[in-house]
Amino acid sequence: MNVLFKNIKELIQVRETPVTFLAGKEMRSLPTIKNAFLLVKDGLIADYGLMKNCPDIEIKTIDATGKMILPSWCDSHTHLVYAGNREGEFVDRIRGNSYQEIANKGGGILNSAKKLQETSEEDLYNQSKARLEEIIQLGTGAVEIKSGYGLTKDAELKMLRVIKKLKERYPIQIKATFLGAHAIPLAYKDNKNGYLQMLIADILPTIKREGLADFIDIFCETGYFSANDTQQILEAGKKYGLIGKIHVNQFTAIGGIQVGVKNDVLSVDHLEEMRTEDIETLKKTQTMPVALPSCSYFLSIPYTPARKMIDAGLPLALATDYNPGSTPSGNMNFVVATACIKMKMTPEEAINAATINGAYAMSLERKVGSITRGKLANLILTKEINSYHFIPYSFGNPCIEKVFLKGTEIK
Ligand SMILES: N=CN[C@@H](CCC(=O)O)C(=O)O
Numbered sequence: 001m002n003v004l005f006k007n008i009k010e011l012i013q014v015r016e017t018p019v020t021f022l023a024g025k026e027m028r029s030l031p032t033i034k035n036a037f038l039l040v041k042d043g044l045i046a047d048y049g050l051m052k053n054c055p056d057i058e059i060k061t062i063d064a065t066g067k068m069i070l071p072s073w074c075d076s077h078t079h080l081v082y083a084g085n086r087e088g089e090f091v092d093r094i095r096g097n098s099y100q101e102i103a104n105k106g107g108g109i110l111n112s113a114k115k116l117q118e119t120s121e122e123d124l125y126n127q128s129k130a131r132l133e134e135i136i137q138l139g140t141g142a143v144e145i146k147s148g149y150g151l152t153k154d155a156e157l158k159m160l161r162v163i164k165k166l167k168e169r170y171p172i173q174i175k176a177t178f179l180g181a182h183a184i185p186l187a188y189k190d191n192k193n194g195y196l197q198m199l200i201a202d203i204l205p206t207i208k209r210e211g212l213a214d215f216i217d218i219f220c221e222t223g224y225f226s227a228n229d230t231q232q233i234l235e236a237g238k239k240y241g242l243i244g245k246i247h248v249n250q251f252t253a254i255g256g257i258q259v260g261v262k263n264d265v266l267s268v269d270h271l272e273e274m275r276t277e278d279i280e281t282l283k284k285t286q287t288m289p290v291a292l293p294s295c296s297y298f299l300s301i302p303y304t305p306a307r308k309m310i311d312a313g314l315p316l317a318l319a320t321d322y323n324p325g326s327t328p329s330g331n332m333n334f335v336v337a338t339a340c341i342k343m344k345m346t347p348e349e350a351i352n353a354a355t356i357n358g359a360y361a362m363s364l365e366r367k368v369g370s371i372t373r374g375k376l377a378n379l380i381l382t383k384e385i386n387s388y389h390f391i392p393y394s395f396g397n398p399c400i401e402k403v404f405l406k407g408t409e410i411k
Pocket residue numbers: 108109112219247250295321323324325326327
C-alpha cells in the first residue's frame with residue numbers, strides 16, 4: 001500500500017539510525033518531528049521529515065492535522081490462543097481466595113487446559129482470531145503468542161497450529177512460543193521429569209519438523225518448574241533452534257534469572273519479585289526484562305520495580321500477558337498508562353518500552369518498533385491530542401483514531 005500522511009502534528013519515535021533496544025537513561029528520550037509528513041510505499045516506511053520538505057506527488061493522501069502518528073505497539077508476551085474464560089476464578093479471588101490457592105485446587109492453568117483439550121481446532125481458531133482482531137484495533141502491530149494451555153502432545157500442537165494459521169491469515173507480525181512447561185498436568189502429577197521428557201523427546205521434534213515455534217518458554221516458579229528444569233528446557237530448545245524466554249520471578253525468586261542469562265535467553269518476563277542480585281545479573285547482558293503491569297493490576301500483586309531497574313541501567317519492555325487467568329486483557333494502551341501511573345515510568349520510557357524494546361523481545365527490532373526508513377508501516381494515528389503525554393494520561397480510553405498494518409488501514 002502507498003500513502004502519504006501530511007500535516008502530522010507530531011511524528012513519534014523517529015529513529016534515523018536504527019537501534020536494537022534502549023536501556024537505562026537512553027529510555028528517557030523519545031525523538032519526534034513536529035509538523036511532519038510520512039510517506040509509505042509498498043507497505044514500508046519510505047520517507048518522513050518536516051512538512052516543508054513534503055514531496056509533491058500523486059498518491060493517496062491522509063491529512064493528519066492535529067493528530068499524531070506513532071509505531072504500532074509491540075506486545076512481546078501473550079497467551080491469546082485459549083478456550084473459554086475463567087471469570088468464576090475472578091469472583092473466587094474477590095471473595096478472598098488467592099491465585100495460588102485456586103491453582104492448587106485444580107483451577108488456574110489446569111482449568112484452561114481442560115477446556116482447551118475439549119475444544120476443536122476450528123473453535124479454538126475462531127475464539128482466538130476474535131482476540132487478535134480486537135488487539136489490532138487497540139493498536140498492536142506485532143505480537144508473540146504462546147502455547148501452554150494444552151499440556152498434552154495433541155493439545156499443545158493444536159495451539160501451535162492455530163497460531164500458525166493466524167500468522168498466515170493476518171497482516172500483523174506474529175511470533176510463536178512453545179510453553180509446554182507451563183504447569184504439570186494431572187497425568188504427570190508425581191512425575192514432573194517424565195512430563196519434561198515427553199515435551200523434549202516427543203513434542204519438540206514435531207515442532208521443528210512443522211516449523212511451529214520461534215521461541216521456547218517455561219514457568220520457573222515454586223510449585224511449577226525449578227531452575228534445573230529451566231536449564232533442561234532451554235538446552236533442549238537450543239538443539240531445535242528455539243530461542244529461550246522465561247516466565248520468572250512472578251511470586252518467588254528461585255534462581256531462574258541466573259539460568260536464563262547463562263543460556264542467553266532473549267527475555268525474562270514478569271519480574272514482580274526482584275532481588276538486588278537479580279538486577280545485577282541482568283546488567284550488561286542482551287536479555288530483555290519484560291514487565292506485565294496488567295497482570296499485577298488484575299491479581300493485585302506487586303508491580304515490576306521498573307524505576308529501580310531502569311535507574312540501574314537496565315532496559316525494560318512492556319507487554320500485556322493477555323490470558324484467561326491472570327490478565328484477560330490485551331490492551332497495550334492500558335499497559336502503557338499503568339506503567340506510568342503505578343510503576344512511575346515517564347511517558348517517554350513507557351512508549352520506548354512498548355515499541356522498540358518490545359520489538360527486540362520478539363527479535364523483530366529490524367522490522368517494527370520505530371519510525372525508521374525500511375521498517376513496516378505498522379502505525380497508530382491518534383485522535384486530535386495536545387501532546388503525546390495524553391496517551392498514558394487518558395488511561396482506559398485509547399486515543400486511537402485509525403490503525404494501519406503495512407500501510408493499509410484496518411477497519
Ligand atoms: N504465570 C504463568 N502464566 C500466565 C497465567 C496463567 C493462567 O493463570 O492461566 C501468566 O503469565 O500470568
